Amino acid sequence: MENGTVQALILAGGSGTRFWPLSRKSRPKQLLALEADRSLLQTTVDRLAPLVEPPAVWVCTTRMLAEAVREQLPEVPPEQILVEPEGRNTAPAIGWSLRSMPEEVRRGGVAVLPADHRFADAAAFRATLSRAAEAVRSHDLVMTLGVTPHRPETGYGYLELGSVGEETTAKPGGLRAVRRFVEKPDAATAERYMRDGNHLWNAGIFVFRGTALLRHLARFEPEIAQGLEAIAAAPERTDEIYPTLRSISIDYAVMERLESIATLPLDCGWSDLGSWEALAEVLPAGEDGNRSRGDVLAIDAADNLLWADRGTVAVLGVRDLVVVRTDDCILVVPRERAQEVRRLVEMLSRRQRTDLL
């Protein structure tokens, strides 16, 4: 693998509900243009160039989303838009995607990236990714890019770093060993993590040689690996075999079990845009602190997120609300409770309101 020739594998199969009612099963977050005219998926591809140009981009998505993904990414070779028969979490998805690549590709460095995150500073992101790819190339490491925490976030998992100088493997400049993956902490622990300089947010970004990752997967999850080999031997049996693979995340299946995993801290304005509130925090505020999209009228209203996907949103005398209007629905929720939108989606699901899901 030449420096700079890392391939990107973008996981675009998610079906999150956190941007309901804008996000729907057939139009999940990664397909939405939340900050600009380009969707988060498109922005993920845009951000990679010139380090990774579209011919080196692979996308793993679902049947429901495949057509929209192809439409959004005409610059990515269509045969590199891989369509999972069924969502089985990230370990099968990554393993199957790597097995779907030509052997010479998966022998090289592959960066696994979520399709729906935000990086304010794309150049800084590419610089870090490039250093990680170089480390993978030189030392055959498995790497994860953790995010330098700027607040005591209790909603993310963390990477606990090894002591500086703790050698688990060769570490070129700046690399740190990951001692362990830690689950979402309580508030006091999160506060400590932020201060101690020894923890990073787990952002689900990995870089490795594809062949190495498949070797690790075969070691830790032999049944998944055998299933993938069976699919490779008889692709016509994909629909039969793939749904039987264990549904497990790459973190649990491989990363947390690895004897050695290295990291580089990412510090480039990352957000997972995990809720309307997270979006509000990164959008530029207009007068009165309102963040607006579309046709919005506001009088005596401050610090709201006002989103008119269609039609007009008019507010008067309200603060700190998320107000969203789609063609068929509106949502009103206090910003601080935006995470709870999933409760509305669950209610719709119980009521079998497929028209709104």
Place this chain on the structure above:
Amino acid sequence: MENGTVQALILAGGSGTRFWPLSRKSRPKQLLALEADRSLLQTTVDRLAPLVEPPAVWVCTTRMLAEAVREQLPEVPPEQILVEPEGRNTAPAIGWSLRSMPEEVRRGGVAVLPADHRFADAAAFRATLSRAAEAVRSHDLVMTLGVTPHRPETGYGYLELGSVGEETTAKPGGLRAVRRFVEKPDAATAERYMRDGNHLWNAGIFVFRGTALLRHLARFEPEIAQGLEAIAAAPERTDEIYPTLRSISIDYAVMERLESIATLPLDCGWSDLGSWEALAEVLPAGEDGNRSRGDVLAIDAADNLLWADRGTVAVLGVRDLVVVRTDDCILVVPRERAQEVRRLVEMLSRRQRTDLL
């Protein structure tokens, strides 16, 4: 005039903005079904029977609304749906409507009624109206029906009553003389008015012989009366003359200037439904105190008015809000500020957003 043969003249030309975005110029409040399946105008006609049956109902409306009024009131003779050339306030509207009636009709009792008010107890309303009509028949009085105040309202004008026993004219049982019309009071004064039992809300409901009212109008506003006579003499000149008539309310033009005007108190659950908040107060509350119309989802939300004219309204974690969704627009405003919706309408007007007016 026989007892019970009073005619009704419903003023349905209003173009209020208080129920925006549901109310529009072409679909003002009186045409909206706010409480039930029938519009306020239809309910106004329904409420009159059997005291006043549809063949004795007259409606004064505008060109913009005429077709919708005819559609909503197929039981009212179409020739009794009178179409003003232009809105010139209630004095010209009432005078012109009376002149448009056959002479034998306007010699009798005529009750002037707003098209967009609410009376919880229709039978009590009819009973009071019947007594007023009887008083008009027997004593040729001009009467106004005032509403017994149940709260210290500062948003209405009041009728100050003469002392009990103060005789301005013959008064059959229960009739009181109106000493004067008083403008919207401040809070302390409104409190006093409510307590002293000597004040009623001016609800814009009048009963008189049509010929008597025209005589008074000729005395106080001779130019209007002359204009109306000219129109009667040459109806083809209506469009030319009517717009030149002084735009003035019947209160200012006639009622407040009359030497003698009598009243009967109405106590039958009246509301002028003057705002979304006024509507919220009369709608039955569901669980958590929410008043809902249409397809509404609410979680941890209380005491809101949630109105889905089209599509779905979903709220979580909000209180005391008005949330309205129409086909093209949504409104979010605290209930206590619902009166200020007109400010949004004014903003739209300044921006020439005729699509939303």
